[in-house]
Amino acid sequence: MSVAAEGNKVKVHYTGTFDDGETFDSSEGQDPLEFEVGGGQVIPGFEQAVVGMKVGESKKVRIPEDNAYGSHNPEMVIETDLAQFEEGLEPEVGQQFQSELDDGQPVLLTVVGVEGEKVTLDANHPMAGKDLNFEIELVEIAG
Numbered sequence: 001m002s003v004a005a006e007g008n009k010v011k012v013h014y015t016g017t018f019d020d021g022e023t024f025d026s027s028e029g030q031d032p033l034e035f036e037v038g039g040g041q042v043i044p045g046f047e048q049a050v051v052g053m054k055v056g057e058s059k060k061v062r063i064p065e066d067n068a069y070g071s072h073n074p075e076m077v078i079e080t081d082l083a084q085f086e087e088g089l090e091p092e093v094g095q096q097f098q099s100e101l102d103d104g105q106p107v108l109l110t111v112v113g114v115e116g117e118k119v120t121l122d123a124n125h126p127m128a129g130k131d132l133n134f135e136i137e138l139v140e141i142a143g
Helices: 044-050
Strands: 009-017 023-026 033-036 058-063 077-081 096-100 106-115 118-122 132-141
Touching (some): 044 058, 044 132
Antiparallel strands (some): 009 023, 009 033, 009 132, 058 132, 106 118
16 A cells, blocks of 8 residues: 655645644545645645555644744734825734735735734734644545
8 A cells, every 4th residue: 555755646634723722724524635745835744744644544743833834933023104004994903914025925914913003013924833733634645
């Protein structure tokens, strides 16, 4: 029986949870997630967890932040003036905006603070700095 290896296209069902047990993502009730192992389409720790699995096998893995979305980088938290926002827009904590870096790369900004005329934005991935837990079932190896 073959096992998943780098270069294989695989299909998996998964449930992702934080350490407190809260589910942040799941393929339950949907088509399985399809990706190429080693293709960089999913976080590194998830790819590594699938390597060596057989079809029908399930496993639970804990992926440290360094193999997930990385550490929370305080340099990616910026303060700006309310005047930088569209007139009439009242930013609220938790609200997200998409912007572009100087090189044209899209970046998601999350409002983490509003104080008077100052708005604090965080460009870190929302799951940066978090260890993630996954229950993974390998459904298919296609190549």
